[in-house]
Amino acid sequence: MTDPNRRQIISLRDVQKHYGSYHALRGITMDIAEGEFFSLLGPSGCGKTTLLRTIAGFEDVSSGHVLLDGRDMEGVPANKRPTNMVFQSYAIFPHLSVAQNVGFGLRKRSDLDKSAKSALIAEALGMVGLDGYGDRSAQALSGGQRQRVALARALILKPKVLLLDEPLSALDKKLREQMQTELRRLQRHVGITFILVTHDQEEALIMSDRIAVMFEGQIAQLASPQELYRRPVTQQVANFIGVMNFLPVEISMGQGGSIDLDIAGLGRTTIDSAQCPGAIRPGLGQAGLRPETMTLLVDGEDADGHLAEGQVEELAYYGDMTYYDVLLDGATVPVTISMKNLTGRQVLDRGARARVAWDPRALVVFAE
Amino acid sequence: MIGNGIPGGGDIAIGFDKNARRGLLLVSPTALYALALLAAPLGAIVLFSFWTQDFLTVDTTPTLNNYREAFANPLYALLMGRSLLISGAVTVVTVLLAFPIAYYVSFYVNPRHKSLWLFLITIPFWTSYLIRVFLWKVILGFNGVINSSLLELGFIEEPLTFILYNANAVVITLAHAFAPFAILPIFVALERIDRSLLEASRDLGEGAIRTFFRVTLPIAMPGVIGAILIVFIPTVGDYVTPRLVGGPEGAMIANRIQVEFLRLNNAPMGAALAVIAMVLVTFVSLVIVGLNRLWLGRKS
Numbered sequence: 001m002t003d004p005n006r007r008q009i010i011s012l013r014d015v016q017k018h019y020g021s022y023h024a025l026r027g028i029t030m031d032i033a034e035g036e037f038f039s040l041l042g043p044s045g046c047g048k049t050t051l052l053r054t055i056a057g058f059e060d061v062s063s064g065h066v067l068l069d070g071r072d073m074e075g076v077p078a079n080k081r082p083t084n085m086v087f088q089s090y091a092i093f094p095h096l097s098v099a100q101n102v103g104f105g106l107r108k109r110s111d112l113d114k115s116a117k118s119a120l121i122a123e124a125l126g127m128v129g130l131d132g133y134g135d136r137s138a139q140a141l142s143g144g145q146r147q148r149v150a151l152a153r154a155l156i157l158k159p160k161v162l163l164l165d166e167p168l169s170a171l172d173k174k175l176r177e178q179m180q181t182e183l184r185r186l187q188r189h190v191g192i193t194f195i196l197v198t199h200d201q202e203e204a205l206i207m208s209d210r211i212a213v214m215f216e217g218q219i220a221q222l223a224s225p226q227e228l229y230r231r232p233v234t235q236q237v238a239n240f241i242g243v244m245n246f247l248p249v250e251i252s253m254g255q256g257g258s259i260d261l262d263i264a265g266l267g268r269t270t271i272d273s274a275q276c277p278g279a280i281r282p283g284l285g286q287a288g289l290r291p292e293t294m295t296l297l298v299d300g301e302d303a304d305g306h307l308a309e310g311q312v313e314e315l316a317y318y319g320d321m322t323y324y325d326v327l328l329d330g331a332t333v334p335v336t337i338s339m340k341n342l343t344g345r346q347v348l349d350r351g352a353r354a355r356v357a358w359d360p361r362a363l364v365v366f367a368e
Numbered sequence: 369m370i371g372n373g374i375p376g377g378g379d380i381a382i383g384f385d386k387n388a389r390r391g392l393l394l395v396s397p398t399a400l401y402a403l404a405l406l407a408a409p410l411g412a413i414v415l416f417s418f419w420t421q422d423f424l425t426v427d428t429t430p431t432l433n434n435y436r437e438a439f440a441n442p443l444y445a446l447l448m449g450r451s452l453l454i455s456g457a458v459t460v461v462t463v464l465l466a467f468p469i470a471y472y473v474s475f476y477v478n479p480r481h482k483s484l485w486l487f488l489i490t491i492p493f494w495t496s497y498l499i500r501v502f503l504w505k506v507i508l509g510f511n512g513v514i515n516s517s518l519l520e521l522g523f524i525e526e527p528l529t530f531i532l533y534n535a536n537a538v539v540i541t542l543a544h545a546f547a548p549f550a551i552l553p554i555f556v557a558l559e560r561i562d563r564s565l566l567e568a569s570r571d572l573g574e575g576a577i578r579t580f581f582r583v584t585l586p587i588a589m590p591g592v593i594g595a596i597l598i599v600f601i602p603t604v605g606d607y608v609t610p611r612l613v614g615g616p617e618g619a620m621i622a623n624r625i626q627v628e629f630l631r632l633n634n635a636p637m638g639a640a641l642a643v644i645a646m647v648l649v650t651f652v653s654l655v656i657v658g659l660n661r662l663w664l665g666r667k668s
Contacts, residue, residue, distance in 0.1 A: 058570075077570070079575055080573075084571055087568060089564050091567065094587065104569070
């Protein structure tokens, strides 16, 4: 996925953006490869949309460089850049029909006659599953259809990069999930680099080849979805991507690149230093464990490895899953454990004693 | 009995009636007012236009003579044509000048200061229409502000005469008076344009000028049409301005209608002229609306 031989289509070099005294982008440096599905993920106000608009040409950079396909974009206005955008509001022209919306950017293509343009429009509409919608008024469309029109309108121009600004946030859950799959399929089909801005970590994980997690105008971590989920470099990233339990830990350096840990509620263990992508040093820290990496054992079950004990404080039954809050003996805050409700698996009651099996390989350690 | 089985069915019908009745009650004072002061006089005017003035009495035998006379006498056609021309010119000037102002306030003024700007735009309304027209007389007159300044500065040898007591003076005065009426609907239309549409147009390859003609203007068109009608319809029948600054060359149809009613004591003739003016204004307005539909239709 991060093949170094692939051509870099976008290169950002120490991009800074100031709005008066507000420092929106604080030195963004990264490369995005051709054909990649790339996500900018972060909470609102982290600068992800500003960064996208900087690439599109709607915002100037205060300093630094934006290179598109090797060309410095300084002073190049949005209408001259090889990028197209799907806006959060979709920005469908209300006074035009669907076909005219999709064909809006074709005016300059003097090499195409009217029938060639119509064919392109029909093809673009077909690509997003809106065959035969060309004559409809843009105002008569549903949210999902508007989004498809916005996609077709951008893709018809065959941009080098397609920018998507929270394109799914206005859709209801079912439609959003459907569009996530569809967008991914579409991206593979056209092979164009997609840059998606989202605050939805699940969406980013599902769709992206790589994700840049942003906080306060900076990239906290840039990695593949699996890497990001399994090996977050800071507690902030770990908290933002999915759920992670944190337990106080005493860190001491072992021999041969190993790290000795004494974790509240879980006990002593040793892990490999490669398991800690973030900065690590002896002293106090936090040990992170994802809810699904722990197993709540029921009567008769036994663990081969590490075992801890505690009490079920709270549980939430979701049908397919049950989420338990378990206070481990020796810990002060409960950990969340998710269990699949497999056939025959008993759901524990509140207040029940619990034995928890866990695996040191799933640990992520953060120094304080 | 089956109908009664629908839960709440009866209640809904009663509730609806209640609402309708309340609505009627709410509009009835206005409706009665409009009926008494708009519809009734209008009916009287139409009725009068088919009658004949017979010295001091009115002959109520229905006749089309007034209309024949109106179409036969070139004076009426001249006044009518001039009215349409002047008010057409006023409309063009007003809307063309109003658009940039509305555009500026909508797109460039800090949102916090927009209401202050609108407030400033309406300042001319603080003085009466009549006083404003008189002031234009002072500004445009033979010894007025413009002429004395220009003479003093040596730009002209003798006072300019083409700015008062003719059609130009009427256009200048009316354009000023109606400017806020044109600015406000255009401003509202521009305010409603989602700014991301303009960014989308830029993103799809169009520059600022093309974006204006392909996106901004078509979407703001209802406001522009509103402004055109708001300026055009009342100015055709304007009486005060041509009377005060128009001179004989700037006289319009309303002045003639006044003459017929009050000086010549020929109410039926005046009524016929009024009806013709109304029909013409309606016709021109419909043409404007139709042309706009056609233009937008061609675009879409």
